[in-house]
Amino acid sequence: MRVKVACVGGGPAGLYLSILLKLQDPSHDITVHERNPEGSTYGWGVTYWRALLDRLQEHDPETARALDENSVRWTDGVAHVRDLTTRHSGDQGHGIGRHRLLEILAARARALGVRLDFEHEITAETLPADADLVVAADGVHSALRSRHADHFGTRLTPGRNRYVWLGTSKVFDAFTFAFVETEHGWIWCYGYGYADDRSTCVVECSPRTWTGLGFDRASQADGLALLEKLFAGVLDGHPLIGGSGGAPWLTFRTLTNRTWHRDNLVLIGDAAHTTHYSIGAGTTLALEDAIALAGALRAHSALPQALAHYERERRAALLPVRSAARYSAQWYENLPRYIHLPPERMFALLGQRHSPLLPHVPPQLYYRLDRAAGRLDSLRRLKRWLGPKLARTAHARTLTPED
Known part of the structure; x- marks a missing residue:
């Protein structure tokens, strides 16, 4: 069924959603409205991991290939503490300039027939009246969300x-x-x-x-x-x-919403949620939101059911990410607890900063337990058992029922 979609915001979430919807049905009438001139963006580079490329490959190989070809890669992490240095190898990371990322997505969207409307600010009063679906992809300061902040239950922490x-x-x-x-x-x-x-x-x-x-x-x-x-x-x-x-x-302000949709308006990307920059997940989560929303719209012909499905799926996927981001931010806020360890141990615990168990165990003991857990099944099971329990306790203490 042909639908008219107004996507407000020309960042990664809005552009990639428009690409996926056009791939699903070329007859869809899709316009991406961006208030800034084409080619202007904030920020420098963004990071992502191989798993994101694999997901993009499943949904649009051409975009995945262009992203891969325009990214730099690394496998090592290096920490300098005073005049000491330690280096560790790990998973392959990728970096791409935000400007180049948006160029790639915009070119792909245009090639598929998406209209890109730059230097045109859309507000709640100027939304296209005949749009079947309005996507608020206009970031953490979303004007569309702010107009109905009470309905969405927006909270900034x-x-x-x-x-x-x-x-x-x-x-x-x-x-x-x-x-x-x-x-x-x-x-x-x-x-x-x-x-x-x-x-x-x-x-x-x-x-x-x-x-x-x-x-x-x-x-x-x-x-x-x-x-x-x-x-x-x-x-x-x-x-x-x-x-x-x-x-x-x-x-940094963590943004949450009680609900992500209202009538034919749906939130996506930073308009719906933010996670602390120290886990480097913002762009990945925005693109995964687009994948989930496009999939829900394909699976459900009725819009209310599609938007509800999208929200349920993404909320569940975000739970471990939000937990990791919260503990990562707290690790840096409590840096003196770890900084006087030998650099290789401090760096090892930096890599473990997402753990809900780490704040409750003396750092030197945690380091020894973590090393041992890699060799002993019983300790590894204990760590897996304690971690979620402590995470749930901390989650209950820090989040209100609306979250």
């Missing part, structure tokens, strides 16, 4: 630490962490390549360190200069780069 998202001409050959001690506390960065000549560099610290180092009153130029000095050991003389609109320090 602020984190504690300050962070800033930067670029650099230093090309990291591994996913790189650097932890620097100052007289005002620890500050750290993590960097990863996303092009032949660029990397993303995210800097984070506690509020006390942020104000103690003067970032609350420094100009952008002075702030970047100080960060370049602090992280000179990993930047090798390369500059840090702020965006055209500046490089604001932010506090």
